[in-house]
Amino acid sequence: MSVDPAAYGYEIQFLLNAIKGSHVSQATVASNAGGTGAATETIVFIAPTESYTSKILINRVTVTPVSSITGAGTHWNIISLAQYTALGVAYGTPPAGTYTTQTSLTVFTSAQVNTSGIVLLPGETLTIKNTGNDSTGAAVPGLVVNIEYTNVPLI
Amino acid sequence: MPVNQTVTDTTGYMLNVVQASDASPATIALNAGGTGAATETVVFIAPVSPNESYINVNRVTVTPTSAITGAGTHWNIVSMALYKTDGSAYATPPAGTYTTQTSLGKYVSKNIATATGGFAMKPGEVLTIKNTGNDSTGAATPALVVNVEYSIIPYI
Numbered sequence: 001m002s003v004d005p006a007a008y009g010y011e012i013q014f015l016l017n018a019i020k021g022s023h024v025s026q027a028t029v030a031s032n033a034g035g036t037g038a039a040t041e042t043i044v045f046i047a048p049t050e051s052y053t054s055k056i057l058i059n060r061v062t063v064t065p066v067s068s069i070t071g072a073g074t075h076w077n078i079i080s081l082a083q084y085t086a087l088g089v090a091y092g093t094p095p096a097g098t099y100t101t102q103t104s105l106t107v108f109t110s111a112q113v114n115t116s117g118i119v120l121l122p123g124e125t126l127t128i129k130n131t132g133n134d135s136t137g138a139a140v141p142g143l144v145v146n147i148e149y150t151n152v153p154l155i
Numbered sequence: 156m157p158v159n160q161t162v163t164d165t166t167g168y169m170l171n172v173v174q175a176s177d178a179s180p181a182t183i184a185l186n187a188g189g190t191g192a193a194t195e196t197v198v199f200i201a202p203v204s205p206n207e208s209y210i211n212v213n214r215v216t217v218t219p220t221s222a223i224t225g226a227g228t229h230w231n232i233v234s235m236a237l238y239k240t241d242g243s244a245y246a247t248p249p250a251g252t253y254t255t256q257t258s259l260g261k262y263v264s265k266n267i268a269t270a271t272g273g274f275a276m277k278p279g280e281v282l283t284i285k286n287t288g289n290d291s292t293g294a295a296t297p298a299l300v301v302n303v304e305y306s307i308i309p310y311i
Contacts, residue, residue: 020307021175022202060203064281066195108281109242110200146200 023147027063029079029130029140041082041129044145049122057150058118058126062110063099064144071104077140078132081113086123098131101138110146120149174213176304181217183233183286183296195236195285199303201276207307212282213273214304216264217253221297225258231296232288233267240279249274252287255294264302276305 027042047056061081081095097115105111113128120126128145130137177199184194201210217233233253237245251269259265268274276282284301286293 020202020204021177022200022305023177024179024197024200026180026196062200064197064200066197106242108197108238108283109240110279110281144197144200148202148204150204 020148020150023149025145025147027128027143027145029077029128029143041127042145043125043127045120045126045147045149047120047122047124047126047149048151050151052153053122053151054154055152056120056122056124057152058095058114058120058147059150060112060146060148061095061097061114061118061126061128062112062146062148063105063128064110064146065105065107065141066144067141068107069101069103069105069141071102072138073102075134075136075138076100076102077130077138079113079128079140079143080131081118082127082129083118083120084125084127086121086125088125095126101140174304174306176302178300178302181284181299181301183231183284183299195283196301197281197283198301199276199282199305201278201280201282201305202307203278204307206309207278208310209308210276210278211273211306211308212249212268212276212303213306214266214302215249215251215268215282215284216266216302216304217259217284218262218264218300218302219259219297220261220300222261223255223257223259223297225256226294227256229290229292229294230254230256231286231294233296233299234285234287235267236283236285237274237276238281238283240277249282255296 025044028040079099083091083095095114095118097113099111099113179198181196182194235249237248249268251267253265253267
């Protein structure tokens with residue numbers, strides 16, 4: 001019996017694309033005026049730990065305001081991501097990318113925060129917080145944070 | 156025996172229809188008498204993957220965190236709304252509602268998406284839930300968990 005290799009190609013493609021998901025969560029980004037005080041940090045995703053998963057690839061992280069953000073050059077916040085190991089230790093280099101509230105964002109529209117893919121090991125945690133602003137900061141409405149991810153299986 | 160490529164294509168398409176679900180908490184504000192702004196909660200955003208053509212939402216269930224005792228006198232109507240990627244709403248929202256005149260036990264789920272086969276969302280579109288109607292008084296509604304079951308339909 002001979003088997004067309006292309007058929008196996010499709011099967012491999014199926015495995016690689018097998019698990020994808022999208023997860024929304026509600027986050028609060030405190031003004032943290034002047035960059036002083038503790039930044040409010042919200043957990044938005046914890047990587048699942050299925051036995052067949054080697055890692056989680058996060059393709060997109062978006063923020064969606066529940067009321068419009070009017071970008072202003074005078075006062076702003078910088079919204080960033082942070083990544084923690086399963087033991088709660090922060091990575092020295094957080095995921096790349098930010099959203100700055102100087103850029104307007106209409107209610108129910110989304111802005112992508114990450115500028116490259118993010119790899120999480122099973123059980124690791126992704127958070128969002130305010131990591132910088134001017135001396136005053138700006139009030140930020142509630143944000144919906146959406147995580148689009150792929151479970152990369154052990155093969 | 157060679158494998159028939161046409162058959163493989165069909166099988167691959169079927170197997171690649173990925174199904175998943177996403178649960179999120181939602182608050183249904185009283186909005187008594189239909190006046191005032193209805194509190195609206197985003198419950199799902201269709202993923203944007205390079206190999207998908209659209210998302211099919213198969214079920215949208217509401218699950219109360221404490222029991223709802225249906226009452227004929229005062230009620231809320233829980234509905235869905237769908238927004239395009241530019242933030243504008245579709246004129247016709249997804250079909251189906253849950254009215255709190257119907258009792259619903261704690262942790263019992265009810266599907267409110269009643270269209271046969273569910274409904275489609277394009278990548279990046281936003282699904283919300285809110286109170287769209289009630290009697291003159293409305294009814295306090297406990298926190299709801301909204302679960303969205305969906306399939307990712309790939310390009311083939």
